[in-house]
Amino acid sequence: MSGRARRAGAPPPAAASAVPDVLGPGLSVVFCGINPGFVSDAAKAHFANPRNDFWRLLEAAGFTSRLYEPAEQFEVLREGIGLTNAAPRTTRGSGDLRRADFAGAADRLEELALELRPAWIAFVGKEAYRGTFNERPELGVQGRRLGETQLFVLPSTSPANAAVPWEERLRWFRKLRESVPKARQVTREP
Helix, strand or coil: CCCCCCCCCCCCCCCECCCCCECCCCCCEEEEECCCCHHHHHHCCCCCCCCCCHHHHHHHHCCCCCCCCHHHHHHHHHHCEEEEECCCECCCCHHHCCHHHHCCHHHHHHHHHHHHCCCEEEEECHHHHHHHHCCCCCCEEEEEEECCEEEEEECCCCHHHCCCCHHHHHHHHHHHHHHHHHHHHHHCCC
């Protein structure tokens, strides 16, 4: 069977999401989600599900000067924050992703790190990191780097991860926030 042929009854390949990368040079941190959900895809915005705690956690941890709405996602560039996803395919939940959905993710993030030089890439959920590198991470700072960019794994902010309480999620966001200024001082060129 050729690469273009499909098995009878197999679903057609899904198109990449309408959610754009929010990136620029020299950011303090790029938050990398697992993949867009249906609400985010429809809104063309990261973490758009109103039950997702991402935007509230950014403010509560001190990453942003105010609470942003998903539709304002490009405004966070001024706060030194970028946004991307490990897998571009829109699904109901991360459990619907396949290994192939993460093909090229590690190379793409390495290229992003070398070109844009963010101090940190923070994976929002262990599955974002695991899908990218095919390794099971612990929460927190990772031993791996992409160029000079340090990596951090946060708990997922998805409503599907409701078993992890708000305070626990906030603790990890604050732990990353405490590390970000130090990273910026180390990676700045004289």
